[in-house]
Amino acid sequence: MNNEKKIALNLNAKNAYYCTFNLKGEFILCSFYCFHSDLGFHDIIWIYSTQTKNNKWECKRFYRIPENYELIRISKYDNVYLVSNDYIYEWNINTEKSVKLFGNNKDKNKFETKIIGIFSNEKFTSLKINDKIIVYSIEYELGIPIASLDINDGKHF
Numbered sequence: 366m367n368n369e370k371k372i373a374l375n376l377n378a379k380n381a382y383y384c385t386f387n388l389k390g391e392f393i394l395c396s397f398y399c400f401h402s403d404l405g406f407h408d409i410i411w412i413y414s415t416q417t418k419n420n421k422w423e424c425k426r427f428y429r430i431p432e433n434y435e436l437i438r439i440s441k442y443d444n445v446y447l448v449s450n451d452y453i454y455e456w457n458i459n460t461e462k463s464v465k466l467f468g469n470n471k472d473k474n475k476f477e478t479k480i481i482g483i484f485s486n487e488k489f490t491s492l493k494i495n496d497k498i499i500v501y502s503i504e505y506e507l508g509i510p511i512a513s514l515d516i517n518d519g520k521h522f
Contacts, residue, residue: 373421374413387441390415392422395436408436410445410458428458440485442503453481453492466501467492 374394383395392413397406408430413422430436430447437446437453445456446466456463482493489511490501500512 371420372417374424383436383439385439385441386415387412387439387443391425393439395430395439407432408434410436410439412458437481438483440483440490442485442487444485444490446481446483448481453494455490466490467494467499 374392381394381396385393387393392415394411394413396409396411398409399406410428410430411424412426412428414425415422428445430445431449434447434449434454437448439445443457443459445458447454447456451468452465453467454463455466482491484491484493485503488503490503492499492501496516498514498516499510502511
């Protein structure tokens with residue numbers, strides 16, 4: 366594969382820590398950014414058009430991740446998964462709707478953001494947290510699980 370092409374991003378941010386593409390072919394990048402020295406650094410989601418102009422991708426829009434929230438993942442369906450105070454949230458950046466998916470208030474074992482598995486398609490979102498797998502329907506946007514499995518309970522389907 367000798368089709369290497371350098372692309373420049375119109376970005377003045379530091380410490381990019383996550384990137385992916387969505388179904389529209391847009392490039393999504395998360396980084397720390399300082400709007401003003403008095404405000405400190407913030408987590409920002411940058412959305413870039415991959416339609417090049419002089420081998421440069423331009424930022425179409427950006428979103429600030431709320432304080433005290435940590436990014437887990439961004440799906441190709443533009444859903445941002447965040448964790449805060451032992452709760453996992455799904456935030457659709459196009460509709461700006463959010464829903465609480467999971468609360469860890471019953472489980473004494475804290476979960477670590479780096480080991481949370483989130484998988485989605487056009488119909489379902491599934492979370493793997495510690496020893497639990499929880500499936501949600503995207504169609505109803507209610508955040509109510511439709512199936513739950515405890516990996517260590519010894520029962521099989």
